[in-house]
Amino acid sequence: VKRALKRKEEPSYMGNFSGARRYVLTTFANTQSPLMKKRVARYMVSSDCSDCHGKKLRKESLSVKFAGIDIADMSAIPLKKLSTIFAPFADGSAPMLATIGKAHPEQALVARRIAEDLMARVTVLLDLGLGYLSLERSTPTLSPGELQRLRLATQVRSNLFGVVYVLDEPSAGLHPADTEALLRALDRLKASGNSLFVVEHEIDVIHHADWIVDVGPAAGVHGGNILYSGPTAGLKDVEESVTRKFLFGDHRVPAKKHLEPKGWLKLKGVTRNNLDSLAVDFPLGVFTSVTGVSGSGKSSLVSQVLVELIAEHLGQELPPEDEEGEELERTVIETLGGEIVSGMEGIKRLVRVDQKSIGRTPRSNLATYTGLFDHVRKLFASTPLAKSRKYDAGRFSFNVAKGRCENCEGEGFVMVELLFLPSVYAPCSVCQGARYNDKTLEVKYKDKNIADVLRLTVDAAHEFFEDESHIQRSLSVLREVGLGYIRLGQPATELSGGEAQRIKLATELQRINKGDTIYVLDEPTTGLHPSDVDRLMIQLERLVAAGNTVIVVEHDMRVVAGSDWVIDMGPGAGDEGGVIVASGTPEKVARSPKSLTAKYLSRFMGLA
Numbered sequence: 059v060k061r062a063l064k065r066k067e068e069p070s071y072m073g074n075f076s077g078a079r080r081y082v083l084t085t086f087a088n089t090q091s092p093l094m095k096k097r098v099a100r101y102m103v104s105s106d107c108s109d110c111h112g113k114k115l116r117k118e119s120l121s122v123k124f125a126g127i128d129i130a131d132m133s134a135i136p137l138k139k140l141s142t143i144f145a146p147f148a149d150g151s152a153p154m155l156a157t158i159g160k161a162h163p164e165q166a167l168v169a170r171r172i173a174e175d176l177m178a179r180v181t182v183l184l185d186l187g188l189g190y191l192s193l194e195r196s197t198p199t200l201s202p203g204e205l206q207r208l209r210l211a212t213q214v215r216s217n218l219f220g221v222v223y224v225l226d227e228p229s230a231g232l233h234p235a236d237t238e239a240l241l242r243a244l245d246r247l248k249a250s251g252n253s254l255f256v257v258e259h260e261i262d263v264i265h266h267a268d269w270i271v272d273v274g275p276a277a278g279v280h281g282g283n284i285l286y287s288g289p290t291a292g293l294k295d296v297e298e299s300v301t302r303k304f305l306f307g308d309h310r311v312p313a314k315k316h317l318e319p320k321g322w323l324k325l326k327g328v329t330r331n332n333l334d335s336l337a338v339d340f341p342l343g344v345f346t347s348v349t350g351v352s353g354s355g356k357s358s359l360v361s362q363v364l365v366e367l368i369a370e371h372l373g374q375e376l377p378p379e380d381e382e383g384e385e386l387e388r389t390v391i392e393t394l395g396g397e398i399v400s401g402m403e404g405i406k407r408l409v410r411v412d413q414k415s416i417g418r419t420p421r422s423n424l425a426t427y428t429g430l431f432d433h434v435r436k437l438f439a440s441t442p443l444a445k446s447r448k449y450d451a452g453r454f455s456f457n458v459a460k461g462r463c464e465n466c467e468g469e470g471f472v473m474v475e476l477l478f479l480p481s482v483y484a485p486c487s488v489c490q491g492a493r494y495n496d497k498t499l500e501v502k503y504k505d506k507n508i509a510d511v512l513r514l515t516v517d518a519a520h521e522f523f524e525d526e527s528h529i530q531r532s533l534s535v536l537r538e539v540g541l542g543y544i545r546l547g548q549p550a551t552e553l554s555g556g557e558a559q560r561i562k563l564a565t566e567l568q569r570i571n572k573g574d575t576i577y578v579l580d581e582p583t584t585g586l587h588p589s590d591v592d593r594l595m596i597q598l599e600r601l602v603a604a605g606n607t608v609i610v611v612e613h614d615m616r617v618v619a620g621s622d623w624v625i626d627m628g629p630g631a632g633d634e635g636g637v638i639v640a641s642g643t644p645e646k647v648a649r650s651p652k653s654l655t656a657k658y659l660s661r662f663m664g665l666a
């Protein structure tokens with residue numbers, strides 16, 4: 059048309075136009091650009107294959123059945139149910155086994171052998187509290203805790219001996235009932251002649267150990283010494299040990315007066331995963347813990363449904379679950395239901411403090427994320443030398459061309475491409491990892507340049523900036539959530555999920571608080587020593603005291619016992635869960651006869 063108009067001819071609309079459907083399909087199939095693929099993928103939905111109905115196999119294969127069930131259906135059955143199907147075949151009591159045995163005794167024998175082997179494997183998984191999983195469950199959708207126990211299960215079955223197993227916080231994310239199952243599995247490994255080295259914060263697990271190594275006394279520069287190495291009982295006499303108090307002291311949480319809810323956030327018809335038209339009331343203006351064994355549905359309820367419903371109500375955008383991965387490969391959550399009946403009047407803001415990374419590149423770090431670095435840069439810009447050279451705060455940013463080292467563009471590292479090998483990061487040869495150019499580094503506050511400051515730990519910086527109230531305040535909050543040992547410039551990519559979560563919490567705690575916010579935290583105590591848990595609790599209680607609502611999904615009974623309100627999900631996992639077993643004050647839930655949590659909670663309440 060353009061060409062025709064240019065030549066002053068009559069424009070013709072004849073030609074080849076691609077239909078929308080055709081355009082979407084060919085672009086999706088042929089494009090090299092991930093962006094284009096993503097764009098057209100928005101117009102596509104995935105649905106079950108019409109031939110096999112999602113069973114993936116052809117008719118002939120599906121016609122083969124065992125105990126009346128084809129292999130696809132068998133894979134979808136939870137392990138617990140699967141074991142009831144196979145048990146009669148393993149112990150020889152199944153009537154079908156006798157029928158086969160009459161005609162083909164060798165076939166009956168083979169069937170029994172296979173069933174026995176299958177049962178042995180399934181039993182280990184049941185012992186580890188994974189009975190709610192099905193065989194077809196894809197491993198990327200498992201939680202790290204589930205995956206770790208799955209790996210343990212294969213080890214328990216391997217019958218190896220003389221192996222040293224190193225486990226990093228195996229109890230993280232486990233309900234105390236699941237922790238007991240885990241300890242049984244570890245005992246079996248030990249009994250077969252293996253050694254277990256476990257890094258652990260959970261008091262129950264520490265008590266279970268034969269030998270204990272306590273490192274400390276505190277974190278960072280105040281730690282690093284072996285305080286004790288020997289049988290558990292001996293730690294009792296080591297005065298320096300912080301762990302000692304929690305191991306041998308009275309671990310009961312002192313009874314406190316529970317806050318009265320200011321109102322109720324009422325949900326109904328909640329349907330997701332194993333939740334089926336559930337009605338639930340969350341108290342407002344108090345500290346609530348949601349408990350339950352792994353797979354009981356507490357995360358579906360709190361981290362998914364509750365968060366989504368509130369965000370929708372407030373018109374708040376939620377960050378996408380995961381930005382990586384192919385759009386079509388993501389699991390589509392089909393069972394979505396639920397609505398807020400009442401209680402949104404007092405809620406103006408939703409803050410979800412999760413364990414997702416605070417940044418995907420080494421360019422973001424604790425100092426930049428919390429906003430602390432802005433103050434530090436201004437401080438450097440206000441020094442006499444910086445003023446005389448007309449350096450502004452931007453000069454001290456490693457993300458701006460002015461003051462950074464140009465060889466590494468402020469990263470401190472350069473990527474070295476190796477032929478046939480994965481590329482490696484090497485310290486920048488110009489700045490030796492300092493990230494700034496020499497001129498910038500000449501500027502000093504007290505006796506340190508900006509690169510030195512980024513190397514300081516939060517604790518050290520707290521001392522160094524004692525005259526700067528702005529900076530001091532941020533650093534104090536970071537120390538209070540147990541992050542004193544982290545370096546200011548530590549890249550986001552080096553931080554654990556628990557550390558990222560506490561940095562987010564600290565950032566939130568610095569804000570001026572109006573008291574109409576609802577905070578949702580998923581297992582904030584993961585990776586924390588009991589003494590740090592107590593400090594975290596003080597911070598969360600401060601949020602509640604300011605009139606906010608705090609809802610945590612938690613396994614740590616110290617936290618649960620210190621809550622104002624407890625909602626216990628269960629009673630079991632998967633099909634056996636998804637129901638609210640008990641809710642009320644910790645005292646009330648601890649006395650609930652149906653709750654699996656009650657037994658463990660009551661120990662912390664001084665009721666047992």
Ligand SMILES: [Zn+2]
Nearest residue numbers: 107109110114
């Ligand atoms: Zn198919």
Ligand SMILES: [Zn+2]
Nearest residue numbers: 463466486489
């Ligand atoms: Zn450099």
